[in-house]
Amino acid sequence: MVRQVKSISLCWLLLLIFSAPSFADGFIVIPPPFPRPVTYQGGAYPLEVKYHHVETVIDEMAAITSVDQEFYNPTSRRLEGYYLFPIPPEAVIGKFSMYIDGKETEAELLDAAKARGIYEELVRKIIDPALLEYYGRGMFKARIFPIEPNSTKRVKISYKQTLEKNNGTIGYTYPLNTEKYSAAPLKDVSVKVSLKTSGNLKSVYCPSHEAEIIRKNSHEATIGYEAKDARPDRDFSLYYSTDDSKFGVSLLTYREVGSEGFFFLNISPDYDLGKNDIENKDITFVLDVSGSMAGKKLEQAKRALRFCVANLNAGDRFEIVRFSTEAEALFGKLAAADSGLRSKANKFIDNLKAIGGTNIEEALRLALAARQKDGRPYTILFITDGKPTIGKTGDAELLSMIKAANSAKTRIFTFGIGDEINTHLLDKITEATNAYRTYVTPEEDIEIKVSDLYTKVQSPVFTGLSIDFGKAIDAHLLYPKTLPDLFRGSSITLLGRYRGHGAGNIVLSGSVGGKAQELVYKAEFPASDNSHEFIAALWAARRIGFLLDQIRLNGEDKELVDEVTQLAKTYGIVTPYTSYLIVEDEDRMVRQNRMPEEARAMSGLTHKLDKGFMEKRKMEFEDMKRPMGAPAAQASREVQEMNYSSNIESMLQGKSRLDYTAKDGSTQNMTQQVKNILGRAFYNNGSAWMDVSVQKQKQGVKKNRVQFASAEYFDLLKKFPKASQFMSLGKNVAFVMNNEVYEIYE
Numbered sequence: 044m045v046r047q048v049k050s051i052s053l054c055w056l057l058l059l060i061f062s063a064p065s066f067a068d069g070f071i072v073i074p075p076p077f078p079r080p081v082t083y084q085g086g087a088y089p090l091e092v093k094y095h096h097v098e099t100v101i102d103e104m105a106a107i108t109s110v111d112q113e114f115y116n117p118t119s120r121r122l123e124g125y126y127l128f129p130i131p132p133e134a135v136i137g138k139f140s141m142y143i144d145g146k147e148t149e150a151e152l153l154d155a156a157k158a159r160g161i162y163e164e165l166v167r168k169i170i171d172p173a174l175l176e177y178y179g180r181g182m183f184k185a186r187i188f189p190i191e192p193n194s195t196k197r198v199k200i201s202y203k204q205t206l207e208k209n210n211g212t213i214g215y216t217y218p219l220n221t222e223k224y225s226a227a228p229l230k231d232v233s234v235k236v237s238l239k240t241s242g243n244l245k246s247v248y249c250p251s252h253e254a255e256i257i258r259k260n261s262h263e264a265t266i267g268y269e270a271k272d273a274r275p276d277r278d279f280s281l282y283y284s285t286d287d288s289k290f291g292v293s294l295l296t297y298r299e300v301g302s303e304g305f306f307f308l309n310i311s312p313d314y315d316l317g318k319n320d321i322e323n324k325d326i327t328f329v330l331d332v333s334g335s336m337a338g339k340k341l342e343q344a345k346r347a348l349r350f351c352v353a354n355l356n357a358g359d360r361f362e363i364v365r366f367s368t369e370a371e372a373l374f375g376k377l378a379a380a381d382s383g384l385r386s387k388a389n390k391f392i393d394n395l396k397a398i399g400g401t402n403i404e405e406a407l408r409l410a411l412a413a414r415q416k417d418g419r420p421y422t423i424l425f426i427t428d429g430k431p432t433i434g435k436t437g438d439a440e441l442l443s444m445i446k447a448a449n450s451a452k453t454r455i456f457t458f459g460i461g462d463e464i465n466t467h468l469l470d471k472i473t474e475a476t477n478a479y480r481t482y483v484t485p486e487e488d489i490e491i492k493v494s495d496l497y498t499k500v501q502s503p504v505f506t507g508l509s510i511d512f513g514k515a516i517d518a519h520l521l522y523p524k525t526l527p528d529l530f531r532g533s534s535i536t537l538l539g540r541y542r543g544h545g546a547g548n549i550v551l552s553g554s555v556g557g558k559a560q561e562l563v564y565k566a567e568f569p570a571s572d573n574s575h576e577f578i579a580a581l582w583a584a585r586r587i588g589f590l591l592d593q594i595r596l597n598g599e600d601k602e603l604v605d606e607v608t609q610l611a612k613t614y615g616i617v618t619p620y621t622s623y624l625i626v627e628d629e630d631r632m633v634r635q636n637r638m639p640e641e642a643r644a645m646s647g648l649t650h651k652l653d654k655g656f657m658e659k660r661k662m663e664f665e666d667m668k669r670p671m672g673a674p675a676a677q678a679s680r681e682v683q684e685m686n687y688s689s690n691i692e693s694m695l696q697g698k699s700r701l702d703y704t705a706k707d708g709s710t711q712n713m714t715q716q717v718k719n720i721l722g723r724a725f726y727n728n729g730s731a732w733m734d735v736s737v738q739k740q741k742q743g744v745k746k747n748r749v750q751f752a753s754a755e756y757f758d759l760l761k762k763f764p765k766a767s768q769f770m771s772l773g774k775n776v777a778f779v780m781n782n783e784v785y786e787i788y789e
Contacts, residue, residue: 069128069200070224071114071187075168087169088224089122090114093195094231097217097279101238104208106215109201114190117226122190126150126198129158129177141185142199150185158182163760167752172774173223178760178767212246212284212293219275233269234279242285246293246311246534251280253692258532261314276715277691289313289320290505290529292551292564296541297575304541304568305578306518310551311534312504320556321531322503323358324420325377326351327410330395331427331460333367337397340460340489344426345392347493351424352388354501355380362413363388366406367399368433377413403427403468404434404441407455411448418554420506420528421453426493428460430468430671438468446475454478454527456500458493459676461485466679467596467670474592477525480683482676505529505560508553510537516568517542522585522686529553536689538582544570576722580614584694587616588685595668595678612644612735615717615724618681619697620667622713623660642738647728648716653704663700720768723778731775737784746784751775759785 072087093113100107116122126143128150141148153161158181162174190196206213217234234254238247243261254268266281284291291311298304328348332341348363355361360377364370373391378384407425414421435441445455455476457469460483473480483492508526512518521539529535551562590607594600608628611621622645629646632638649657666674667682681696688694701713716727724735749755751774760767766785769778776787 069110069112069126069198070221071124071126071190071196072165072169072174073122073124074165087165087171089118089226090116090124090190090196091227092221092225092229095219095221095229095233095275096231097234099215099217099234099236101206101215101236103240104206104213106204106206107201108204108217110199112198114196114198116190116192116194116196119192121192123186123188124190126183126185126187128183128200130181130183139183139202140200141183143185143187144197148185150183153182153184155179155181163757170752170774172751172771175760175767175771176220178771179764212282215281217279219279220277221275225274228272228274229270231269231271232273232275234267236266236281238264238266238281238283240283240285243287243313243315245284245286245291245313246309247281247283248309248534248689249279249281250690251277253690254279254281258314286313289316289555290551290562292549292562294549294564294566295575295578296567296569296572297578298541298544298569298572300571304544304572305582306539306541306568307575307578307581308537308539308549309534310505310508310529310537312529312531314532316504316531320504321356322420322506322554322557323356323360324422324503325360325413325415326355326422326424327362327364327377327413329364329366329406329410329423329425331367331401331406331429332365332395332397332399333401333429333432334398335401335429335463336460340428341395341397343489344460344493345395347426347490347497348392349389350490350494351497352380352385352392354497355385356502360415360419361388362410363391364406364409365391365395366402367397369399369402370405370409372409372413377415400432401427401429402433403431404444407441407445408448410455411445411453414451414453416451419557420503420554421451422500423453423455424458424493424497425455425472426458426460426489427464427469429463430465438465438471441468442471442475445472449476452476456496457481458483458489458496459679460489462673462676463671464676465670466675470592470596470679474596477523477527480679482680484673484676499533500528500530502531503528504531504555506554508535508551511550511552512541513547513550515543515545515547520582520586522582522589524589538578538585540582541568544568577719579722580616580719581688581694583610583614584616584685584688587611587621588682588688591620591667591682592686595682599668613724615719615726615735616694617645617701617714617717618685618695619660619663619700620678622701623657623664626657626660638738642733643728644724644726644733644735644738645713645716645728647726647730648713649729651703651705651711651729656703659700663697718772720772721765723769725769725772725776725778731777731788732769732772733776734769734778736779737777740779740784744782744784746786748786748788751787751789756787 071090073089093115096111098109141150159179162178165174166172206215240262244264247256247264249266252268254266257265268279293309295307296304328351330344359380361380362377363373410423435444455472456478457473457480459469469480481492481496483489506528510526518539518541521537526535546567549564549566587607587610590603594603608624612625626646629643633640667678669675684693684696695714698714702710705711718725725732749759763780766780769776770787774789778785
């Protein structure tokens with residue numbers, strides 16, 4: 044056994060909207076008097092942002108950011124405004140240049156004290172606290188005149204910045220939190236980052252958006268994100284690290300005094316792993332060829348199998364099992380992936396025809412029995428479009444058979460095709476074998492889904508993984524509960540809670556290149572760490588996904604429902620399922636006089652929703668528990684994505700179904716009524732923004748009412764600068780600060 048010891052990085056690459064933005068995009072403020080009439084919200088921001096393009100080049104720790112924005116004046120008046128570009132105190136900018144309509148324009152650099160005065164003055168004049176988000180920061184300021192009616196104004200800026208390294212991890216953030224400063228959705232938003240390092244890139248990660256990350260080699264990567272007709276409401280965050288070892292491990296912790304801690308652990312392989320580092324694998328492809336697979340489904344599945352066979356590694360072994368009324372194995376054993384046997388496999392695939400029933404029992408018995416005892420990683424890819432009709436057909440008896448025949452812990456990846464599929468059976472199979480489930484709708488291509496997954500699991504580099512946190516640290520409630528294998532080009536993220544504190548060793552064991560290996564990493568689990576509140580929300584999303592799966596597959600349990608509700612409300616995790624539970628819970632508490640009407644978080648929204656909105660959410664929650672049908676497959680997909688949440692997008696499952704028509708006729712989304720600021724969830728309850736912590740305060744706690752824009756209001760800002768983040772939400776906000784409740788009112 045090979046034993047290696049490394050020091051673990053205590054700052055991982057995760058920054059979500061649950062932390063304050065570290066930069067602010069440029070925007071144009073029109074001081075009063077505002078143009079009238081207006082058809083937008085917020086008189087100080089009548090301009091529309093037509094596009095917002097960002098290109099960044101990062102070389103080691105130096106970043107050059109170029110921004111191209113176009114503003115449109117939809118009014119019939121010539122306007123004069125100010126372009127403001129707030130700057131965080133930690134930024135070190137070497138150069139700043141600004142061009143308006145192709146002409147270089149001077150911008151005034153203001154320190155934090157002078158900028159604070161401008162922020163306060165603007166809040167008083169425009170009666171809008173949105174700018175308080177940047178309270179206490181410096182800014183660049185430039186006058187823009189004229190802004191002609193029904194015309195555009197193009198602004199280009201560029202700046203050089205030195206990035207900071209924190210315990211081996213380098214972070215870059217660009218602001219996309221533009222929703223407050225545009226009178227209409229942005230037609231076009233894009234961010235492109237070209238990254239280059241001299242050391243080996245170990246991790247490249249975008250926690251804020253579903254960005255495309257293209258690794259060119261071990262030193263370069265390109266990261267891209269784009270959206271159309273969007274209202275960006277969070278900053279674009281990118282983190283990367285360099286490490287010359289074969290496997291990099293990073294740890295990040297968060298812990299409030301007197302409470303259990305949270306941790307985030309990432310394991311990433313080196314980009315340039317050689318052939319000797321890739322384990323030879325065994326794999327069996329199991330394909331349903333029952334009568335219901337006839338036509339397009341079978342043709343797509345056959346193309347998918349051909350792709351998999353063509354992309355087997357040279358040292359792999361494989362088998363193909365077709366099943367309908369009975370099951371048939373191609374070779375009768377695992378066969379070497381040489382050209383002759385691949386050719387035989389392709390002929391077998393070509394001759395497959397759809398006919399007969401669905402004998403899942405016999406197919407999986409054959410596949411599980413094919414595993415050899417030489418310790419090579421073994422995987423089954425199981426493709427079916429129906430429920431079992433021959434042999435054992437009950438969920439319990441089939442699962443019992445699989446567990447009895449699977450003492451070697453073979454992973455069974457399932458693909459459910461169409462709507463007439465038993466999702467409970469397939470989900471329980473993947474849960475029991477620590478694998479992943481995929482559902483293919485009638486409109487989707489089976490070939491793409493199967494080939495995508497196969498590409499990810501094609502080259503195992505660290506298998507049979509287990510982790511030990513030692514005696515000093517009690518790590519529990521881990522997600523995923525069992526570590527999967529690590530494949531080339533991928534990474535593993537593990538989130539959990541911990542008790543105890545202090546220095547210790549994390550021991551990672553498994554097989555690398557067919558040889559047992561044990562890696563030991565020194566780690567520090569602190570008794571208190573308030574720097575990374577967002578980890579708690581990410582852990583909560585995975586925990587909620589796990590609990591919803593238990594409710595789906597094993598029946599509704601009050602304790603599970605209560606925990607989902609409280610976690611979702613506390614951390615602002617809004618999905619069609621959790622929103623229904625939160626509203627129901629708050630309605631019940633108000634009826635039982637356990638919560639005052641004004642303390643509602645989400646249920647206060649209901650008067651703004653179109654008729655039938657919550658009825659649809661209730662129906663979805665009930666449909667989630669059904670074993671068959673399109674809603675069941677949809678719920679399975681969404682809950683699994685929560686189980687593997689690693690960024691904001693993956694936490695907001697079902698967001699598109701949370702649109703509603705407000706009383707003013709505008710289309711809004713329920714997730715827009717929830718904000719996460721400095722680790723706290725704030726809800727717009729219909730009349731004000733409320734810190735969910737207010738609900739948890741005991742009777743008799745001191746309450747302070749402060750009128751918006753009053754002298755006391757600005758005194759509060761000076762006393763608690765961090766409160767500016769909360770107060771920027773609006774003119775009516777309730778929050779907790781130093782164990783007291785503050786209510787801002789108009």
